[in-house]
Amino acid sequence: MSMQSTHPHTTAWRLWRRNGLIWAALMLLLALTLVLAYVPMGWLTPAAGIVIAFSKAGLVILLFMELAKARPLIRLAAMAGVVFLAVLFALTLADVLSRLAGR
């Protein structure tokens, strides 16, 4: 995508098109997650809700927050939170789930 444009209106239109498409994708995912919540699929039903939440968050982080084109230092700062959150979840759930399996 070229960042050069000769007229402000061209830029405005380009920004609406780019971000409008992302917004439309987010709305479609919202509709999808709402519908899937009513479909009985066992453990897949709550899993679908979480997977779609990750997809929506991914769109917002990478495209609205522009992490996809951010510098490595910024990406590192963003990843730090995700990594420590993963550690928190992994260690706690390893404990909780293994106790549950022993019951």
Added chain:
Amino acid sequence: MSETTSLLKEPWQYFDRQREAGTFGIWVFLASELLFFGALILTYTVCRIENVAAFAAAGRETNIWYGTINTAILLTSSLTMAMASQAAAANEGLRRLILWCLAATAALGLAFLVVKGFEYREDIERHLVPGAHFGLKQTAAQLFFGLYWIVTGVHAVHLTIGIIMVVRLTLLGYLNKFQLDENPEIQVTGLYWHLVDIIWIFLYPLIYLPGRTS
């Protein structure tokens, strides 16, 4: 088209450095916010694993329409916030677009709080508050609603702070108190706004979608 010299603040010598530091700083803050909300969501996860049936029954009691409409409102506010931030970064004098998008973002944030207020009133009327007069027969459902009030309450506080910051940007820009083009404050505020949206993206399936199949 504008100069960046008016935006340069102490202690920075170069505007690029200042902008980079601002973006880096807010991302470090957002990572800490992620851990804060992550711990609450982890508590929810553990409680839900141990009380599957009660959490399904509790989730069914939430108002899915208020929840879904609010999700759509916040996602749309992220669109207008991203537009304001990127229009400012484009540095092409898109003043009207930036101001309208900032105002729309704040208005959508307020709309979310209004809907949430109606929802809270309904929840209270239906005795969905943990305690002696709790409305559901499953005791463990109180764990769900205890977390519901805490997490949505803290989220609403975050959103209120976001609204104040966006209104501030709108007013300063409208009154020509500062330059909108290339102003890093718009981007930094935007990043905070998007995080508040992301937290809600995860709260939506955890609060409103459990127990809908039965």
